[in-house]
Each structure stands twice: as C-alpha cells, then as structure tokens.
Amino acid sequence: MNDELTKEPQVAIIRKKVKKNALIEGIEKLGGIEQFVKEGDDIFINTPMLLLLGNPNHSHMELLTELIKILKKNGARKVFIGAFPKTHISTKLIDQILGLSTYFNSLEAEFVFLDNSDIYSKNSFNEEKIKQIKQATYSDVKIKGKSYKVPNLLLETEKYIVLNQINVDPIFMCTLSMRCNELISEFGLKKEMEAECNEANYRDLNIMNDKIISRLIDINLIRIPDLVINDMYEILEHAGPLNYYESSMTNLDALVLGTDSISTDIITLRILGQNIFENKLIVNVRERGLGPKDLSKIKNIGESIDNSIINITGCKDLSDINLLNTQIETGDICLRCKKVAYHCLNYLASQASKDLKYSPVHSLLIGKNPPDPLYNKDLILFGDCAIKTTQNSDFRTIKGKSLFRKKEKEKKNKNILEIEGCPPNFFNFLKQYMKYFGKASCPNLNYFFKVLKAYKYSKYQKNLIKWEEL
Amino acid sequence: MGRIMIYKEFIENWNKIIAYNQRLDSKGQTINSKSKEYRFPLTSLKLKAQVVHYLMKTLYPLFINDQENVLDLIISENGEKIEEIIFHRTKQSGIYHSSEKLSNDFFKLKYNLFKNLDSFFNDIQEKLLKKKKLNISHLRIVNSSAVPIINEYGDKIKTYSFKEFLIEFAALFQKLIKENLFIIYPEPTIYNFLKKFFILLNNIDLASILKYIISLLPNFNFAVLLDSDDYPLVIEVIRSLGNEGNLNFDLKLLGLDDLSLNSTALDRKNLLKEINEKLNVDYSYYVQQNQILNFLSDIFEVEVLTNKEKLKLLIEKFLYGIRSYEKVWFKIPKPFSYNTLLRFFVRIFGFQINLRKLSHWEISDFLFNTLDFYFGAEYKLLIIIKDLDLSNQKPSKKNSDSLKSTIKYTILFNVHNQSTRIIKLINNNEIPSDLSNLPEIRNELSKKYGYINYIIQIDESLIRSIIKNYIFELTSIKAFAKIKVIRRLKNDLYFKMFPELPPYKLLKEKGTLSLVRTFLPIFIDKHQF
Known part of the structure; x- marks a missing residue:
C-alpha cells in the first residue's frame, strides 16, 4: 500500500468555465479515461453526504452526473455512489428527501446505503437479520493492531474515485479529500473514543488530537483512490464548510484532479494560499513518511499553481464567532469537540437570530480550563472538558441576599446549563439550549425541532444508533 | 433621406408643457390652468397641467438626473451619424424651459458613438460650453430605427386604457433597452436596473408578466x-x-x-x-x-x-x-x-396576532437564512404554474395524467451565489406527461438544462388566494379564508415541492393551527410594549 503512496504522484489543475470540459480535460491529462475504467469494471464513487443542504456544501451534482456518464460510456459495469454513514443522519432519510436513488437509476448508476438504512427503514428493526446484513456489508480490516469496519464496496470494486468539494473547514483549514473517510475512522470505535476522551481530560489534549488524525490517515491507507477530484468551482469561505450566515461563496472555476489523495490535497492547499506545514493532517502524513518526500516532485500537469492561487479567508476561531448576547470563551479543545461546537455556534448565528436576541446576555464556555466568564448569571458549559475542569471555579457559586437576611450569602449557581458529551451531540445542545431559555424565547429552535419531528427524525436516529451498536 | 420625426402629438404636447412651464415661470405659482390637460410624456395619462409639472419636477431628479439641461440625439442605426440634435434647457431638473433643434453639423462624429460614449459626452460638453456657454447633465440617445417603433406606440396610446398602456409601455421599453435603441448617458440607476432586469428575464416578456400579474x-x-x-x-x-x-x-x-x-x-x-x-x-x-x-x-x-x-x-x-x-x-x-x-x-387562545409588532428584522432574516441553508448558494429551481380550471375532468390525485393540459407556465430560475442570474421560460411540451411525478420531471429536464435541484408546482388559484388574503387583505381578520390558503398549501393538487425540504415537510405534516402557532412567534415580536 505504501508503495502506491510513494510512487510519483500526478496532479492536474484544470481551470475552465464549464465543469464537464474541465473533467474531461483533467482525466485526459492524467493519462486518459482508460486509466480509470476498463470494460466491465465496478466503480465506487465516494462523495460526502451533505446533499441535503445544496451547493456548494457538496460537490456539484452536474459534475457527479458527468463523471457517471463518462464512466458508463467507457465500459463501467456498475457505478456505485455513496458515502460513509453520517452520524445521526441515515442515508435513507437523505434519499427519501432528495430522491437520489431514482436520479442515479436514471443514469444507470446505483445509490448505496452503507448504513443499511434502506432495509430497516422499510421493515421493523430485526436485530438478527440486520446484523447479518451489516456483516455482509462490512469487513474487518486491521491496521497497526486496530480493527476498522470497512465497507466491502471499498475493498472489492475495481476502481475507487473520491469526488470532494473544497470549502473552508474549522479543523483542517479546508475540506480535504482525505477527510472523506473521516466517518469510517470513527465508526464502531465509540467506546475507545470515550476512553480516550476521559484520559485526555487529565492529560495533554494534543495526544488525543494526534490519535484522531492518525486514525484518519490509517483509514486512508486501506484503499488508495484511483482518482481524486477536488471540486474548486465554488468555494465557501469565512464560515464554511456549510452555507451558514457568515459564509460567502467565491469562484475559482477549477478542478484539481490527482492520482492520490495526499498530493491532490497538498496542491489544493497551495492553491488556497495555505501553509501546508501548518496543516495538522499533512504534517502528520509527512511525519509518517507517507506521500511524496520532496513536494516539488509532485508532477503538476495542468495550469501552474501560481496562476491559480486564490486567497480565501478561513473559519473563525470559536471565540470570534458573532453571537448576539453571547460571550464565548474557549480553553484547550479536542478536534471533535471543536468541530461540533463550531457547527452549533454557526447554526445558532444563522438560524436562530430571534432566539439569540431574546436570550439574556450569557457566557458560553468551551473546552478544558476555559477563562473566567464575563457573565455568571446565565452560563453554558459546552462538553465534558468544560464541565469537569470548572468544578471548583468561582462562577459555581454566587453571592445573593435572601428575602429575610440582609447579609449576602454564597450559594450554588443554579443558572448553569451543562451540555455533556465529548463531543456533545449537536441536536442535544440545541434542545437543551431551548429548554434552558424557554420555548417562548426560542421560536426559531422550536420551529427547527418541529421540522425534525415532521421527518420522523427520531425514528431514523434510533434505528441508526441501534445499527451502529450491532 | 427624409427627416426623422417623432410623432406629431408628442411634439405638440411637449410644446404645451414647455409653454406652461414658461408661463408658470413668469407668473409664479398662482397660475390658473384648471381647464388644461396635458399628456404625461409617453403615457396614456392625461393629467392637469399642474400635476404633469409637479410629477416631472419630483420624479425626474429622483430617477433620471438631478442636474440641469439635457441633450437629445437621434442617431443613425450604426451609430456613426447624428440625424438630429435637440437641446433642452431646464430651469431645474425635470422642468423644461425651452427645446431648441440644433443644426446636424453642430457636432460631427468622427467615431462610432456606441463604442465611445464617454468621449462623445466630453466632446459635446466642450462644444456646448464653447458655443453656447452651457453645460448638459446627460444625454438621451435614440437610435433612428427606434423612431418608427416609438411613433407607432405613440399613435396607439391615444386610445389605450391604462391596462393596455402599462403592458405596451413595458414592451416598448424592454425592446428599446434590450436592443440598445435608447440610451441615457450617464446611466441613471433606474436605467441600469431595467437593463439588468431584462437580462435576468432572458426570454420572458415583461409585458406578459404584467398582464399575468x-x-x-x-x-x-x-x-x-x-x-x-x-x-x-x-x-x-x-x-x-x-x-x-x-x-x-x-x-x-x-x-x-x-x-x-x-x-x-x-x-x-x-x-x-x-x-x-x-x-x-x-x-x-x-x-x-x-x-x-x-x-x-x-x-x-x-x-x-x-x-x-x-x-x-x-x-x-x-x-x-x-x-x-x-x-x-x-x-x-x-x-x-x-x-x-x-x-x-x-x-387567550394562544395566537399572538399584532401587525404593529410584525418582526420586520426577523422575517427577512428567517426567509433568506432558510433559503440559503436548505437550498444552498448555487441551484436551479423549476416552478410549474398550473391552472386546474383548465382540466376537463374534476382534478384529483388519481387523474394526474390529464393534469398536463393544466400547465400554464414552466419557469427555470438559475441561482448563482444566492442571487437569481437568469430566469428562463420553458416550453410546456418538454414536461413529461405525468405531472404528479416530480422526480421524473427532474430527471427528464436535468438532461437538457443541467441538474435541477428543486421543483415547485403551484396552482394559479392558490397564487390568487395568497395575493388576495395575505397581501390585499393582510389587515383584515378573515381567519377562515387565511386558514383555507394554508390548507391548500398542504394539498398536493395545489402545491407540491420536490425534494421535500424541511420547511415544506413541516407544512405538510403539521396541522394548520399548529403551523400558525409555530410561525406566529417567528413573524410577530414577543414583547408587546
């Protein structure tokens, strides 16, 4: 496997107004379509499942459509499109909303449900049967003594293609193609991660973060993609990777195509004007001796990088996110908590402006040993780290007069909302937030939860959790 | 070549307006011209002289140019020759005091005017300053090929009702601006707006839109x-x-x-x-x-x-x-x-309806944020407007095949970076026969127009009742009529969306009163005082 990673990598930067033309030219530059499909091949296209939220939260559907058409035209027997199950959102729910199966069927391709949700959404959840199906869908693959559950499709198909949308990202600067396997790196490792988290509360968080990144790299070694496409036509900056209130779209009209993830991601970062030696993922990859040793050896066969550079503004730090009536303080934070906190805060800023306006001025503390809050009256502690490391903080007690005593007396501060978990659950945070400030003061969140209810979201979620635990 | 003339009635009417302005200028505001009615230029509206005067004084500086003096030019089709030059002197913007036809050789064009508008404006300013010791604030340039079109329009509006005038006026200006037959330089914001708007409308006539509205x-x-x-x-x-x-x-x-x-x-x-x-x-x-x-x-x-x-x-x-x-x-x-x-x-029944507390700051935020979050920044939206009254059979979900005949308009919106870039009218025949099968319509039309992200199908009667109950009768308390509109929004026959995005799903699944209870706190402010 490592041999494949160290062979001379080829990357093509293609800038064209029309996506289809860029794709055709890019494939041609990398050696022609025969490099990526042969008569009778089965091909798996991995593309992140953010399809619910429109472009450019995910790669443009027109690009995916063209890719499928090219592969079918050149002899592909079956083209499978899917992504690894996203935590708490089943692929069946996404399909049900967007009608992806019917669309891909019309292109003679197949949308795959890697969380088997197509089975248990139709019928009742038969544990025994689902367990068998799950076992048939996944295989155990051991890397560095650790066992990962990997979809058979990834292991068995003749060709593997990653189609990835580039947007800014709070963890790795931007949504790199290696991140497409992020969810599989955590899948089935819930207990291990909880243990890691408990340990990290008393030790250096960097160790935990290294473990998270290391796992992601391990997963990327299981199957090296034959073709990686980083879609840089429309890029969300400021508050990506989702189209939040503060996100803004910038156009580069470019595709970066490559024959391995690492080189393609390195070139992508350079186009975005990022210092790759500050990117935790790339630094870890290089420390492990993976990828091209000499970066200048990455063969660029398209447009020059210098002509394609576009400087984008990355994600804000958590404490810089503008939330009305909210003072945010952050301590040391693990990557997983940072990611969830980032989305929670941006969601509030984008979709709950009225709730924020109605809420009293409050402080939100995130991470290990956060600084003292400005406001003690209403306080939110986000995540296990914040809860555990502030047990003896001053804000836990407040001074107050009782009705009968004139003297001030110290008493327990009850106006603290503790959001447990490492990382806390996104939906749970919003639910507790609404409960704490009251439904009447949170009309936006009330609406949001009614929307979820309309989708029978909890049923899907319950089944997905059951499936994960099998 | 014969002289190019703007229609006679326009010139006569224009002279009357100028005469009125001159008299007003010499006698002051007390002028009595109760019996006189003039046509507001290029419209079917015959108004009192004072009203015409007041409207021009108010609207012209606001929408066209707030400085004095204007130069009108009629130029040859290719923009290489000046056919006619008219200098308008104004006492203040919009109030014309005199119109003087200048000799055609007052200014000799040495270049294509369309390509060098900026230099032309400067050159002619210089010449006017030298010869007449006057400045102009802007140019109005009419291509000679537009003159017969304007004359034909001018001939017709005499007999037009207001509705006909409005529609023809829109058609005239869409043609003039889209085909560059009428130019104002420097471009006022309204002209620029219309130019961009007509690009957006692509193959759709503004006149048809107005007629339909x-x-x-x-x-x-x-x-x-x-x-x-x-x-x-x-x-x-x-x-x-x-x-x-x-x-x-x-x-x-x-x-x-x-x-x-x-x-x-x-x-x-x-x-x-x-x-x-x-x-x-x-x-x-x-x-x-x-x-x-x-x-x-x-x-x-x-x-x-x-x-x-x-x-x-x-x-x-x-x-x-x-x-x-x-x-x-x-x-x-x-x-x-x-x-x-x-x-x-x-x-008391849990409904907070107070239009004085309409959450103006939240409603636009809510609508745009919902749109951005669920639709994304880059998408294609297809809107099918149908009229169930056109169906021969009584419409029901079962006879959806026959519903194809009910399609009135199919419009494709191309949205880029959260703003509509092109609106395109699609031939109704391109829609597959089963109108109830929106995924099939998406799959079929995506082949020709690129991936269509969202489809909305709406019946004309529903649009009518929304306009009536939520725009014209917003302040009335006709609760049942308003609730009926929401019920129709939930009915697939009148309103359907694919994919069923979260807000639409909520609309469909929730009871009408529960919906009202959910949305009212978002649309109306909590604090009453």
Whole structure:
C-alpha cells in the first residue's frame, strides 16, 4: 500500500468555465479515461453526504452526473455512489428527501446505503437479520493492531474515485479529500473514543488530537483512490464548510484532479494560499513518511499553481464567532469537540437570530480550563472538558441576599446549563439550549425541532444508533 | 433621406408643457390652468397641467438626473451619424424651459458613438460650453430605427386604457433597452436596473408578466392619498372583472382640487374620509409621498437584483412600513385586526396576532437564512404554474395524467451565489406527461438544462388566494379564508415541492393551527410594549 503512496504522484489543475470540459480535460491529462475504467469494471464513487443542504456544501451534482456518464460510456459495469454513514443522519432519510436513488437509476448508476438504512427503514428493526446484513456489508480490516469496519464496496470494486468539494473547514483549514473517510475512522470505535476522551481530560489534549488524525490517515491507507477530484468551482469561505450566515461563496472555476489523495490535497492547499506545514493532517502524513518526500516532485500537469492561487479567508476561531448576547470563551479543545461546537455556534448565528436576541446576555464556555466568564448569571458549559475542569471555579457559586437576611450569602449557581458529551451531540445542545431559555424565547429552535419531528427524525436516529451498536 | 420625426402629438404636447412651464415661470405659482390637460410624456395619462409639472419636477431628479439641461440625439442605426440634435434647457431638473433643434453639423462624429460614449459626452460638453456657454447633465440617445417603433406606440396610446398602456409601455421599453435603441448617458440607476432586469428575464416578456400579474389580482377599488407639503396627490385604482369576462384595470391620478378638497382645511383622517366618500371607493390609504418615493428609489438600486443583503434590507424596510400603522400610513375604514380587544381575545387562545409588532428584522432574516441553508448558494429551481380550471375532468390525485393540459407556465430560475442570474421560460411540451411525478420531471429536464435541484408546482388559484388574503387583505381578520390558503398549501393538487425540504415537510405534516402557532412567534415580536 505504501508503495502506491510513494510512487510519483500526478496532479492536474484544470481551470475552465464549464465543469464537464474541465473533467474531461483533467482525466485526459492524467493519462486518459482508460486509466480509470476498463470494460466491465465496478466503480465506487465516494462523495460526502451533505446533499441535503445544496451547493456548494457538496460537490456539484452536474459534475457527479458527468463523471457517471463518462464512466458508463467507457465500459463501467456498475457505478456505485455513496458515502460513509453520517452520524445521526441515515442515508435513507437523505434519499427519501432528495430522491437520489431514482436520479442515479436514471443514469444507470446505483445509490448505496452503507448504513443499511434502506432495509430497516422499510421493515421493523430485526436485530438478527440486520446484523447479518451489516456483516455482509462490512469487513474487518486491521491496521497497526486496530480493527476498522470497512465497507466491502471499498475493498472489492475495481476502481475507487473520491469526488470532494473544497470549502473552508474549522479543523483542517479546508475540506480535504482525505477527510472523506473521516466517518469510517470513527465508526464502531465509540467506546475507545470515550476512553480516550476521559484520559485526555487529565492529560495533554494534543495526544488525543494526534490519535484522531492518525486514525484518519490509517483509514486512508486501506484503499488508495484511483482518482481524486477536488471540486474548486465554488468555494465557501469565512464560515464554511456549510452555507451558514457568515459564509460567502467565491469562484475559482477549477478542478484539481490527482492520482492520490495526499498530493491532490497538498496542491489544493497551495492553491488556497495555505501553509501546508501548518496543516495538522499533512504534517502528520509527512511525519509518517507517507506521500511524496520532496513536494516539488509532485508532477503538476495542468495550469501552474501560481496562476491559480486564490486567497480565501478561513473559519473563525470559536471565540470570534458573532453571537448576539453571547460571550464565548474557549480553553484547550479536542478536534471533535471543536468541530461540533463550531457547527452549533454557526447554526445558532444563522438560524436562530430571534432566539439569540431574546436570550439574556450569557457566557458560553468551551473546552478544558476555559477563562473566567464575563457573565455568571446565565452560563453554558459546552462538553465534558468544560464541565469537569470548572468544578471548583468561582462562577459555581454566587453571592445573593435572601428575602429575610440582609447579609449576602454564597450559594450554588443554579443558572448553569451543562451540555455533556465529548463531543456533545449537536441536536442535544440545541434542545437543551431551548429548554434552558424557554420555548417562548426560542421560536426559531422550536420551529427547527418541529421540522425534525415532521421527518420522523427520531425514528431514523434510533434505528441508526441501534445499527451502529450491532 | 427624409427627416426623422417623432410623432406629431408628442411634439405638440411637449410644446404645451414647455409653454406652461414658461408661463408658470413668469407668473409664479398662482397660475390658473384648471381647464388644461396635458399628456404625461409617453403615457396614456392625461393629467392637469399642474400635476404633469409637479410629477416631472419630483420624479425626474429622483430617477433620471438631478442636474440641469439635457441633450437629445437621434442617431443613425450604426451609430456613426447624428440625424438630429435637440437641446433642452431646464430651469431645474425635470422642468423644461425651452427645446431648441440644433443644426446636424453642430457636432460631427468622427467615431462610432456606441463604442465611445464617454468621449462623445466630453466632446459635446466642450462644444456646448464653447458655443453656447452651457453645460448638459446627460444625454438621451435614440437610435433612428427606434423612431418608427416609438411613433407607432405613440399613435396607439391615444386610445389605450391604462391596462393596455402599462403592458405596451413595458414592451416598448424592454425592446428599446434590450436592443440598445435608447440610451441615457450617464446611466441613471433606474436605467441600469431595467437593463439588468431584462437580462435576468432572458426570454420572458415583461409585458406578459404584467398582464399575468394583473390577471391574478383580486377585484378592488381603492384610493391612496399620497401626501406632501407641496402637492398632495390622490390615486384611484380599480380592478374589476366585467360580466363578459373583460378585465378592467384603471388608475387615475388626481390633485385634491379635482375633488374640490382643501389640503389645509381638514386633518389627514378626515381628509381621507372625504376622499373615500367622494370617490366612492371601498377603502383608502394614507401615505407620505416621500416614503413611497424613497422606497421606489431603493428598489431601483441595481444591486437589489444581485445583492442578497440589499434585497433583504429592502424587504425589511417594506415590512417596517407595514408595521408602522398610524405612524407611516393608515387606512379608512380602520382594519378590524388593529382592534385591541380582538387582539386580546385571540391571544387567550394562544395566537399572538399584532401587525404593529410584525418582526420586520426577523422575517427577512428567517426567509433568506432558510433559503440559503436548505437550498444552498448555487441551484436551479423549476416552478410549474398550473391552472386546474383548465382540466376537463374534476382534478384529483388519481387523474394526474390529464393534469398536463393544466400547465400554464414552466419557469427555470438559475441561482448563482444566492442571487437569481437568469430566469428562463420553458416550453410546456418538454414536461413529461405525468405531472404528479416530480422526480421524473427532474430527471427528464436535468438532461437538457443541467441538474435541477428543486421543483415547485403551484396552482394559479392558490397564487390568487395568497395575493388576495395575505397581501390585499393582510389587515383584515378573515381567519377562515387565511386558514383555507394554508390548507391548500398542504394539498398536493395545489402545491407540491420536490425534494421535500424541511420547511415544506413541516407544512405538510403539521396541522394548520399548529403551523400558525409555530410561525406566529417567528413573524410577530414577543414583547408587546
């Protein structure tokens, strides 16, 4: 496997107004379509499942459509499109909303449900049967003594293609193609991660973060993609990777195509004007001796990088996110908590402006040993780290007069909302937030939860959790 | 080659306006010209001389140019020769004092005017300054090939009703601006706005849109008092459907003296009552002229079409206007929904309806954020407008095949970076036969137009009832009619969306009253005082 990673990598930067033309030219530059499909091949296209939220939260559907058409035209027997199950959102729910199966069927391709949700959404959840199906869908693959559950499709198909949308990202600067396997790196490792988290509360968080990144790299070694496409036509900056209130779209009209993830991601970062030696993922990859040793050896066969550079503004730090009536303080934070906190805060800023306006001025503390809050009256502690490391903080007690005593007396501060978990659950945070400030003061969140209810979201979620635990 | 002439009636009317302005200038504001009526240039509206004078004085500086003197040019088709030059002297912007035809060789073109407008403007300024010691504020350039079109239009408008005029006027200007047959330089914001708007409309006629919008409006008969210290104006608008199905849409512009009313003798409420009685209309509105004009000039800011934030701000301003009842506007008879007792009574049942507390800041935020979050920044949206009345059979979900004949318009919106870039009318024959199968329509049309992200199918009767109940009768308390609209939104026959995005799913799954309870706290502010 490592041999494949160290062979001379080829990357093509293609800038064209029309996506289809860029794709055709890019494939041609990398050696022609025969490099990526042969008569009778089965091909798996991995593309992140953010399809619910429109472009450019995910790669443009027109690009995916063209890719499928090219592969079918050149002899592909079956083209499978899917992504690894996203935590708490089943692929069946996404399909049900967007009608992806019917669309891909019309292109003679197949949308795959890697969380088997197509089975248990139709019928009742038969544990025994689902367990068998799950076992048939996944295989155990051991890397560095650790066992990962990997979809058979990834292991068995003749060709593997990653189609990835580039947007800014709070963890790795931007949504790199290696991140497409992020969810599989955590899948089935819930207990291990909880243990890691408990340990990290008393030790250096960097160790935990290294473990998270290391796992992601391990997963990327299981199957090296034959073709990686980083879609840089429309890029969300400021508050990506989702189209939040503060996100803004910038156009580069470019595709970066490559024959391995690492080189393609390195070139992508350079186009975005990022210092790759500050990117935790790339630094870890290089420390492990993976990828091209000499970066200048990455063969660029398209447009020059210098002509394609576009400087984008990355994600804000958590404490810089503008939330009305909210003072945010952050301590040391693990990557997983940072990611969830980032989305929670941006969601509030984008979709709950009225709730924020109605809420009293409050402080939100995130991470290990956060600084003292400005406001003690209403306080939110986000995540296990914040809860555990502030047990003896001053804000836990407040001074107050009782009705009968004139003297001030110290008493327990009850106006603290503790959001447990490492990382806390996104939906749970919003639910507790609404409960704490009251439904009447949170009309936006009330609406949001009614929307979820309309989708029978909890049923899907319950089944997905059951499936994960099998 | 014969001389190119703008139609006679226009010239005569123009001379009368100039003569009136000259007399007004020599006699001051006291001029009595009650019996005289002039046509407002290029419109079907015959108005009192004072009204024409006042409108030009008010509208021209605001929408076209606020500086003095104008030069009109008629140029050859290829832009290489000047056919006619007319110099208009104005005492103030919009008030023309004289029009003088200059000799064709006053300025000799040495280049293509279309390609060198900037230099031409500077050169002609220089020449005017040298020869006449005068400056101009802007140029109005008409291509000679547009003259017959304008003349034909001018000939027809004499007999046109207001509705016909509006439609033909839109068609004329879409043609003139789109084909570069009429240019104003420097470009005023309204011209720039229209230019961008016509690009956006692509293959759609503005005239057809106006015609369709008028057909969707409910019947009404109301007056608006546009108040100002200078010259209050009254607009009377009537839309009615005759027994033979002929649609009447008329607008009259009057001064208070036309109604024998004195602006200073009555307070505004009583004045509006008088207007309501004299014109015998169903209801009347009071609003300040400058507020309407400011709002209109905000609309014509070109970025409104392409800048989401500007559009959001505009909607916010509009909603703020609506919530400012009895501050910015009022209505006679007073709407029942503003009755405090009624509001209190409705509140007991858990519904907070108070239009004075309309959450203007939140509504636009909520709408745009929902759109951005669920639709994304880059998408194609297909809207199918159908009319179930066109079906031979009684429409039901079972006979969806026959519904294809009910399609009226299929419109594709191409949205880039959160703003609509192109609107395209699609031939109805391209829609697959089963109109109820939206995924099939998406798959089929995506082959030709690229991936269509969202499809909305809506019945015309529903659009009509939304306009009637939520725009024209927003302030009325017709709860059942309003609830009926929401029920229809939940019915697939009248409204359908694919994919079923979260807000639509909620609309479908929730009971009507529960929906009202969910949305009212978002749309109405919590704090009453």
